[in-house]
Amino acid sequence: MSEMLRLEAVTAGYGRKEIVRNIHLVIGEGELCALLGLNGSGKTTLIKAICGLIPMESGRCLVKGQDCTRVHERKRARFISYIPQRHSKMQGVTVLDAVQMGYNPHLALLESPTALQRRQAGELLERLGLDALAGQDFAHLSEGQKQMVILARTLAQDAPVMLMDEPDSALDFLNRNQILGRIRELIHRENKAGLITLHDPNLALGYCDRLILLKGGTIAGQLEPARATKEEIRRCLSKIYGDIAVLEHRGKYVMLME
């Protein structure tokens, strides 16, 4: 598995306040990692620092060996894509137009999407089962459909590293599982590197290859559910969640409060 994203001693925060300190992390091709932690542990700060929305105080971020720490937005967007917790309203924008916004980093400033790209955008919607919505107003979709459209836009952007900040936060139980399943499948099939923040450790255990536990702005532990025993998982997760129990169901694990 070759290396896609590498963070070296990343420290970031807002103004003078450091929220995450000295983060070292490597994510490989086709690997989906979850960033777990309680509120205020620095999950969102770390994600925003990687995608350049807040400046890094020190440290470096490399994608496929290329330094992406201090580059302008246009260049970074070719290497790193981002799905925010809450997306724009996009009232009066059709689903197909919303997806085509993803081509922006690959187009010249004044260039319009090519006929090929327009066709590909349609195919992306088809792949996610959204082709019937192509001509509809984005603002009129359900939350689950909207998040799927944003995922299609991210696929159009086609960056090797995908960052996601609680993309499931507005979704119901079924949509939540559906979108995470899609994200997992895409990252494995297209050999991208994914880093996703989640609130629910059970979703992380169910869908992610590796769990990265963040506590007080530093990495408190890492865990690969497929290779760990039940006891190892319990011990690791209890570092942030306290007194917990882990149950097994057909090779999958779930966490409960004790």
Add this chain to the structure above:
Amino acid sequence: MMSDRRRKQTFCAVSALVAAAFAVSVCVGKYPLSLMEIWTILTGGEIAEIKRSVFYTLRLPRTWMALLAGVGLGMAGAVYQIIFKNPLAAPDIIGVANGANLGAAVAIVLFGYNTLFTAASAFVGGMLVVMLVIALVRATGNPSTTTYILGGIILKAVSEACIMLLKFFADPERQLAAIEYWSMGSLGNVTAFKLLVILPFFLVGLTGLVLMRRQVALLGLEEEESRTLGVRVGLIRVTVLGFSTLLIASVICLTGLISFVGLIAPHIARLILKRTSFAACILASLAGAFILLVADCLARSIHSAEIPISILTTFIGVPCLIYFMRSRKAGRI
């Protein structure tokens, strides 16, 4: 939801309305011309010299100006409502109109009422105030849309205070009246020469916005999203604001302030198309042109003296805005 065919029909219908308003506008006024007479003039037939002169030196430049002003205000208004993510953003949101007003007032007080000089000074004033807003935003180090709006508020207030100062010291008989009249807007002073002078600025502004249309749509997203989609937000926003300021300044430096068109035309376009795409910006400019052509016809025909254009655009605009508020309540755009 509108089909492509319906949308094309809508564009044809609105363009036809604009063409009709254009034709009416070249006919009506103190010296009415009939369409037959205009046809004779255009084909170079025999006609009284006075009619030919009215057509070429008064009617045609003025009608073109109404068309250009409507297109410019409608387009800039639609673009501003997208990039400021605010349906109440008007083209003067970052101070171009107040700057132009100040420039005009300075010229009137210092150099008397020379219309060419006033126009030049108004253009410089409008551009200068927007540049100051941009410099102010740069200085704060937080180039978000909110900072632009705050910067606009600050410089609008400063320009307003300077205008009051000038009015206070102005000669009430001639200068004060001229300043007031300028701020109500009129197309009465437009000549073919002035029109040709502002045309290059107008076209640069308009073409710039048309070319940047994809970036305008991306600026309409939340800032985090547009940045991670590869938009160099700081740079692109200043460029788009620059083009739209050029467009607006080139119009209002000749016409004076024209209220409501830049605010209303984009709403009309969105109500019709149910879209905020660039097609809606184009429809907004056609709607703006229609409103201004109609308003200008009324301005020079309902009374023996010319009525300031802002009075008419406001009376036309307000019912539209009320209709818009009602349709918003009903959950449409």
